Amino acid sequence: MxxxxxxxxxxxxxxxxxxxxxxxxxxxxxxxxxxxxxxxxxxxxxxxxxxxxxxxxxxxxxxxxxxxxxxxxxxxxxxxxxxxxxxxxxxxxxxxxxxxxxxxxxxxxxxxxxxxxxxxxxxxxxxxxxxxxxxxxxxxxxxxxxxxxxxxxxxxxxxxxxxxxxxxxxxxxxxxxxxxxxxxxxxxxxxxxxxxxxxxxxxxxxxxxxxxxxxxxxxxxxxxxxxxxxxxxxxxxxxxxxxxxxxxxxxxxxxxxxxxxWESDEVHQSMFRYRHYVEKTLTEALDRVKILGPHDEQSCSPAVMSVAIEGIRGEVLLHACEARQVYISTGSACSTHKKEKHQVQRAIGLSPSYTEGTIRISFSATTTFDDVKNGVKVIIEEAEKLRKFEKFIK
Amino acid sequence: MENKQHVILVRYGEIALKGLNRHTFIDLLVKNIRGALSHLESAQVEKIQGRIIVHIDDHELNQGIDAVSRVFGVVSLSPATVLPSDMTAIEAAVVEEADLRPFDSFKICVKRSDKRFPMTSPEIARHLGGVVLKHYDGQGKKVKMKGADREIWVEVRESAYVYSDFIQGRGGLPVGCSGKAALLLSGGIDSPVAGYMMAKRGVKLEAVYFHSFPFTSERAKEKVVDLGRILTRYTGHFDLHVVPFTDIQTKIVEVCPERQTTIIIRRFMMRIAEEIAKKTNCLSLITGESLGQVASQTQESLAATGGVVSMEVLRPLIGMDKQEIVEIAQDIGTFETSILPYEDCCTIFVPKHPETHPNRKKIAQGETKMMDDAEEMIQKAVEETETIHL
Incomplete structure (x- = not known):
């Protein structure tokens, strides 16, 4: 790992x-x-x-x-x-x-x-x-x-x-x-x-x-x-x-x-494997979770996915994961400097309580399955901890 | 040394000296000016009768002027040419000064504190006025006693100083002459301004920042470090104490009544700040509170938060409107950094209906569940505080 x-x-x-x-x-x-x-x-x-x-x-x-x-x-x-x-x-x-x-x-x-x-x-x-x-x-x-x-x-x-x-x-x-x-x-x-x-x-x-x-x-x-x-x-x-x-x-x-x-078939197969694993593990471990975007392989890239977790703030979850050296994002890194947040979530009609709790997980050719397993484990543990403060989410 | 050199002539307010120990005041000002210029290799600070002189190479002159103009206690300054008090040399310097910018009318102002110089001030002024008129012969230049385009000043001391530009300083008292105080510094607009204002009254700062990772990010902390660095341009170096606050803050949120969380969180901040203040020999705390600005800044809330410490709480912004505070923040250069969109610990656990008129008894009751191990938690936070020298 x-x-x-x-x-x-x-x-x-x-x-x-x-x-x-x-x-x-x-x-x-x-x-x-x-x-x-x-x-x-x-x-x-x-x-x-x-x-x-x-x-x-x-x-x-x-x-x-x-x-x-x-x-x-x-x-x-x-x-x-x-x-x-x-x-x-x-x-x-x-x-x-x-x-x-x-x-x-x-x-x-x-x-x-x-x-x-x-x-x-x-x-x-x-x-x-x-x-x-x-x-x-x-x-x-x-x-x-x-x-x-x-x-x-x-x-x-x-x-x-x-x-x-x-x-x-x-x-x-x-x-x-x-x-x-x-x-x-x-x-x-x-x-x-x-x-x-x-x-x-x-x-x-x-x-x-x-x-x-x-x-x-x-x-x-x-x-x-x-x-x-x-x-x-x-x-x-x-x-x-x-x-x-x-x-x-x-x-x-x-x-x-x-x-x-990236021409190797192996890269593509593992990418889909990661995506499915994240989707399955997160939705089984946490309630009130939505995997955003399409679910069929024909309409999505295997390399990037957004997950909306109700009752947390994505940014806080990001920092909590950061403390354990797991690095995820809340959206486009290029636009985190700008104030207009959550454009995509608004466009797909996601409710505000899920929008606030959206994180993005993405893979590349250097990602290993161990990374993914460890990352998902940390995300679940930290999300559970943060849900204790749910009532304070604006 | 060459015969002619450029210096910065620094003036400090005579009025401000009344009632203060003059020598201590000037020595402190000299020390602070030295500190502000420590990044410039060529700068040498010298105290002369009634003025402070900064000897500095031409290539560092503008940076030097910038730095000195921000030192509290400086009323104004002028880039000047210093030369031997010899009339021929003075004549040449005055003409050179006049040549710097075009004008139609001018006036020569003279101050002679070296009474050994063979001419009186009015005689010197008249003579030099003639020299300038002759230099621009046929160009229609006029001497004007009131409202002249240019005023060229000559100060005759042991050496002579020639200048025509006046740059405003920020006034105030030299930092350090009013003792030390601990500033509760957040990432917002107000607290850096509060620090600036107290430093202007001669207070040396220590700053305390409450870090609630992961609820506040490393970027939020970095933003406070940046704000502190901007403040040091005025206040000189100080220490920023970063208090790990997550455990206390989350416990408050878990065990205290929701409506009171903001007040109780602030009470704990005050308690911790006071501990750090005592450890660092501070006499007071400084906050950026302004009456009525938010729920936690009503009279009752201020009483409830200020009431937990025995130290004086200085609130220099208490009677100011937000716009007035913003204008100072813009002037001192902290505004742009303050509005960067990172959360600070005051904004992460905001109850939906916060208490605006807290009753001190009720608040004390509300925090009883915290009080069992409050002392230990505060002690631990103080011990684990990271100190960053700015």
Whole structure:
């Protein structure tokens, strides 16, 4: 058993040993600038191309990956690059008269962008979700019209694990408005839930390295060939001028190695085993517990789950577990600095007494079954203790 | 030493000195200024007649001014040029000072405390005014006795000082001249302001924070440490005592009547704070209470919480509105940290209908179940208190 029991992998993951080794080698010997004229520079350029090829395979993209994969600093930059890049490239009158569509359970990196456009006067349609966090195809059908410019739907939700049927949505969107840009933030889904950008007819996809045991500071976007975007970062013209700045070669090879770690079937099987174990053990040991999100394997990522325990405060349970070196979360780590809490719980119509007691448990390739068993045991014991103070929950 | 150097000229209030031991006061102020400048390598503090002089290299001058302006007891300060009291040198320095910023009208103000200097103050002023006019010959500069754009000051002492900027200090009394007191510091807006205000009256602080992990997080504690650090810019270094409070707090919640929990929790905080205060030679406790702000700050509640200690409880914010407190918090730089959204131990176990007019007898009755081992629990909390030097 690891000394610490880390079950907050949806926030970030521990880099896998293979990733660290690969990056160490790269730091020592692969430090050349990929844009340099001499041969070692060219070698790095080729290395990046090979990593893009590999990444493209994992999302089932077709065509030249060098032209369709762009490396970024991570998920937030990817979402900004694609959504802002597409919309800011449009003529102002087109943007003013058009509609953009997203869901009410997006990560702040997407939600805040849409809010910004809404403040600028762009018409935004916020799609609701049902109690499992799923968008209804009927709602989507109604929302997409010939005025729709862009649709962004989170592939896997970072709190519930809910996976949207992106292929079905792609058919709906493209049959109603073939010219709109279809994007998905797939940061929580990549390598954890199947994705096929061709079948889903996706035009843009956001990916990130540190959620799959890769390093922080590296991500990528898929941008289907033919879509023009306005770059966020101007400069030396790297990534065909779409994302200037010397390429993060060590991040790129680390990310690539992380993808390889997750290619093993074993990782996926254990992930589902963990999820089922947590669900079964918690609901048997505690009353008034709800496992949020969908329960069938087709509609959820095995790597992340939210549990609502009535009669406790999630944050206090988090700290109580922390004292025993079990690390869980109460929601999106990226938004704990913000005051608008519990957006997802509100969206799925969870009652306030359960919302207050929501915790998030998430796994990665370095999680062991012992971690999960120990973690769940601690969560149950601490939750029982905290329920003594139930009457004081606001 | 070069002939010409930049210094900070520090003024302390003559009026504030009345009734106090002047030398002790000044020595303490010098010591506090030294403390505030200890992070700057070049700063040297010197006491001269009626002023304190900080010798400091140019590259640290702005940081030095910032630090000194926050020391209580300092009324105002000026970055100045110091040079030998020799008229030729003074003339050059005055012209240089005048050149710093554009102006249409000016005035030369002179203070001569070195009576050996061969000219009187009005003579020096007239002479230097002429020098400046000549320097700007043909540019239409005018001498104006009232409402001049620039006032250039010359102080003739053993050396001469030339300056034209006045920076307000914070006034008050040097920290330490009014003894020590223990501040009950939470993560909120009020208690840091209370600490600031008492330090301004010369009180040296010890701070006490009640940590109820896991109900309050490590981040909540870190926030209090940060608030304490901000306060040290004004108060000088002090110790923050972090009291492990979970056991006492949860026991109160379990065994005492729900309506009274807030009051009883506060009574225990006062008892523990008093113990720590005694151990650290404090004469009083300081709280950030303001009358009527919340249920636990009614007259009855204050009596019920203050009544459990024998020490004086200083409540500098008692008659202030929240907005007034917020304005001070913004001014001293604690506000932004105070509003970070981490719980403090005063807000985690809030009864749905708290007692607002507690009867002291009833409260004492309400806490009887606590009193069997209260002394031991308090002792244990005091012993296990972590002290962080800020």
């Amino acid at each position: 690891n000394q610490i029991c880390y079950l907050d992998n949806a926030a970030t993951t521990q880099p896998a040993p293979q990733v660290i080794n690969r990056m160490m080698t790269s730091f020592q010997t692969e430090y050349f600038n990929p844009s340099a004229m001499y041969e070692p520079g060219l070698k790095e350029e080729k290395r990046i191309q090979a990593c893009k090829q590999h990444l493209g395979q994992r999302i089932h993209a077709r065509g030249d990956m060098d032209q369709q994969i762009i490396y970024t600093s991570g998920g937030s930059e990817g979402d900004n690059m694609l959504i802002r890049g597409i919309l800011d490239h449009m003529r102002p009158d087109v943007l003013r008269n058009g509609t953009i569509v997203t869901t009410v359970i997006e990560h702040p990196a997407v939600r805040e962008i849409f809010q910004d456009y809404e403040n600028q006067g762009v018409h935004v349609i916020w799609l609701p979700v049902d109690q499992e966090g799923l968008v209804s195809p009927q709602d989507l059908e109604k929302a997409v019209t010939d005025k729709t410019l862009l649709v962004s739907i989170m592939g896997v939700n970072n709190e519930l694990g809910t996976a949207q049927p992106l292929e079905e949505f792609g058919r709906i969107i493209k049959s109603r408005q073939p010219n709109c840009f279809y994007h998905s933030d797939f940061v929580q889904g990549f390598m954890k839930f199947p994705i096929d950008v061709e079948k889903a007819q996706l035009d843009g996809l956001t990916l990130c390295g540190h959620k799959i045991n890769g390093p922080k500071g590296i991500g990528a976007v898929y941008l289907r060939k033919g879509w023009p975007i306005k770059p966020l970062i101007f400069g030396g013209g790297q990534e065909r001028g779409l994302r200037s700045g010397t390429e993060n070669v060590q991040g790129i090879v680390g990310f690539d190695e992380a993808v390889r770690v």
